[in-house]
Amino acid sequence: FKKLFGQVTDHLVAEDEVLVVALDDVNYLFYDAEASDTLYSLLRAHEAHTGARIGVIVISSDPDLDVIAELDGRVQSVFRPEDVYFPSYDTEEIVAILRERVKRGFRDGVIGTEELDRVAGLTTETGDLRVGIDLLRRAGLRAEMRGSTEIAGEDVDAAYEKSKYVHLSRSLRGLADSERLLVDVIARSDGEQAGTVYEIFREETGLGYTRYSEIVNKLARLGIIDADYAELEGRGRSRELSLAYDADAVLDRL
DNA sequence: CACGCAACTACCGGTCTGCA
DNA sequence: TGCAGACCGGTAGTTGCGTG
Numbered sequence: 001f002k003k004l005f006g007q008v009t010d011h012l013v014a015e016d017e018v019l020v021v022a023l024d025d026v027n028y029l030f031y032d033a034e035a036s037d038t039l040y041s042l043l044r045a046h047e048a049h050t051g052a053r054i055g056v057i058v059i060s061s062d063p064d065l066d067v068i069a070e071l072d073g074r075v076q077s078v079f080r081p082e083d084v085y086f087p088s089y090d091t092e093e094i095v096a097i098l099r100e101r102v103k104r105g106f107r108d109g110v111i112g113t114e115e116l117d118r119v120a121g122l123t124t125e126t127g128d129l130r131v132g133i134d135l136l137r138r139a140g141l142r143a144e145m146r147g148s149t150e151i152a153g154e155d156v157d158a159a160y161e162k163s164k165y166v167h168l169s170r171s172l173r174g175l176a177d178s179e180r181l182l183v184d185v186i187a188r189s190d191g192e193q194a195g196t197v198y199e200i201f202r203e204e205t206g207l208g209y210t211r212y213s214e215i216v217n218k219l220a221r222l223g224i225i226d227a228d229y230a231e232l233e234g235r236g237r238s239r240e241l242s243l244a245y246d247a248d249a250v251l252d253r254l
Numbered sequence: 255c256a257c258g259c260a261a262c263t264a265c266c267g268g269t270c271t272g273c274a
Numbered sequence: 275t276g277c278a279g280a281c282c283g284g285t286a287g288t289t290g291c292g293t294g
Binding site for chain 1: 261262264265
């Protein structure tokens with residue numbers, strides 16, 4: 001990193017250029033607690049490499065995440081961004097976007113208005129356009145498998161059983177071995193207390209509580225598991241760990 | 255009602271290891 | 275040899291119950 005970054009900043013100084021870095025989906029950096037270090041390197045580059053000018057644009061797709069508040073003080077003091085808020089797509093906009101995809105991806109008449117509305121409705125429910133696009137693809141393939149040139153309502157419904165998990169598949173794919181193992185343990189002991197789950201986790205991995213706690217937090221922030229403080233748990237407080245998805249769906253994708 | 259304690263979580267400094 | 279990532283131990287902080 002140091003070597004590469006040094007080359008970049010040297011180039012900026014030599015050519016008298018300004019680098020603008022756009023970080024799409026930054027929320028994922030927060031889930032890994034990497035956001036502050038990343039922004040710090042970029043925004044304070046001029047301290048280590050005099051004359052290097054770097055600006056940052058950050059794009060978050062998690063409305064519950066307060067980007068500025070979650071950053072370190074040392075980053076907050078140099079990162080004073082302008083906020084631009086983009087509201088999520090409404091059903092009408094989703095339909096328009098999906099219709100455009102349909103036009104490009106399918107022959108005329110492959111999907112009717114009724115079926116497209118159904119896709120749009122399911123997409124609105126999950127709040128993610130990726131679900132809708134995946135849904136079109138799967139429904140189309142399913143119709144083709146049946147030897148039909150038209151997508152039927154049941155193609156959409158059957159495809160949705162897979163498409164609704166695009167988030168899950170994507171999240172799981174990015175996990176390290178020990179993280180996947182913990183997901184596996186939680187899937188098999190759903191709803192247990194943090195301490196109980198740790199016992200099993202330690203037996204299988206030999207890792208310490210610190211690492212365990214960090215992984216639990218990461219999985220919770222990714223939305224793979226729920227880790228809520230349980231009410232009335234004898235002494236002190238304890239978190240209850242459970243999957244945010246259907247256990248079989250998770251185990252299938254591990 | 256203050257206090258200690260159990261059962262956790264959060265954080266920090268540091269070691270170990272693999273890689274180029 | 276230098277670096278980055280994974281991991282650990284120690285310790286401080288949080289919470290709510292039991293106790294005198």
